[in-house]
Amino acid sequence: MNSDPAEKLTITRLFLGNANAYIVKSGNEAAIIDGGLGSWPERFRKTLADNSGALADVRYIMVTHAHYDHVGSVKALKQAYPDALVVAHKNEAANLRAGLSPVPKGTMWFSRPISWLGCRIFRHCIHFKGFAVDLEVEDSLITELGGTEIEFFHTPGHTSGSLCLRVGQEAVFVGDTIFHVLPACFYPPFADLPERLIASWQRIAATGARMIHPGHGRPFSRTQFVARNGYF
Ligand SMILES: [Zn+2]
Numbered sequence: 001m002n003s004d005p006a007e008k009l010t011i012t013r014l015f016l017g018n019a020n021a022y023i024v025k026s027g028n029e030a031a032i033i034d035g036g037l038g039s040w041p042e043r044f045r046k047t048l049a050d051n052s053g054a055l056a057d058v059r060y061i062m063v064t065h066a067h068y069d070h071v072g073s074v075k076a077l078k079q080a081y082p083d084a085l086v087v088a089h090k091n092e093a094a095n096l097r098a099g100l101s102p103v104p105k106g107t108m109w110f111s112r113p114i115s116w117l118g119c120r121i122f123r124h125c126i127h128f129k130g131f132a133v134d135l136e137v138e139d140s141l142i143t144e145l146g147g148t149e150i151e152f153f154h155t156p157g158h159t160s161g162s163l164c165l166r167v168g169q170e171a172v173f174v175g176d177t178i179f180h181v182l183p184a185c186f187y188p189p190f191a192d193l194p195e196r197l198i199a200s201w202q203r204i205a206a207t208g209a210r211m212i213h214p215g216h217g218r219p220f221s222r223t224q225f226v227a228r229n230g231y232f
Pocket residue numbers: 065067158176
């Protein structure tokens with residue numbers, strides 16, 4: 001199966017609370033990536049509708065990782081699209097079911113005290129409405145969406161079960177494995193396993209996908225990412 005030409009794909013970024021969620025449409029099928037901060041199912045429904053109001057067939061609701069600012073709409077989306085599979089890495093499934101968002105470790109001078117404070121205020125976990133994971137990914141899962149090859153793959157670092165999604169050769173959705181809030185600054189301010197981040201970045205770069213879509217900040221090209229980092 002080959003990836004389809006980019007014109008068949010549409011990618012929409014929704015800014016929800018403080019984080020990005022995305023809708024990828026290929027043909028009449030759609031995948032949702034993350035649910036943002038707060039529950040906004042109507043925002044998704046509007047994007048999923050075409051000009052005539054017909055809804056795309058939602059095949060996957062992918063969760064990049066179990067942090068409260070990326071999962072807010074997922075429970076409502078699963079109710080709205082019960083045939084869609086909720087996809088996550090197996091290491092995140094228990095926390096997603098229980099609605100637990102562990103406070104991650106800070107990696108920078110400003111984020112270490114935030115993490116320290118968060119652990120004390122929230123007793124190490126922030127709570128959200130939990131939901132079941134239908135499809136637990138281990139290392140990699142290749143399937144298709146509306147005729148386009150897609151791949152879910154494991155990128156530990158920000159959390160132990162962070163998961164990315166490659167869509168053909170056009171796009172890779174990376175959650176918080178790569179941040180892009182400040183220009184040309186990609187390192188996440190929080191990471192539970194920082195020693196595994198660079199290998200995960202190399203795996204993302206090795207996909208060859210044209211654009212990288214982060215959980216926070218604006219999308220950027222893989223060429224720009226590789227040029228800025230000496231790890232590849
Ligand atoms: Zn996160």
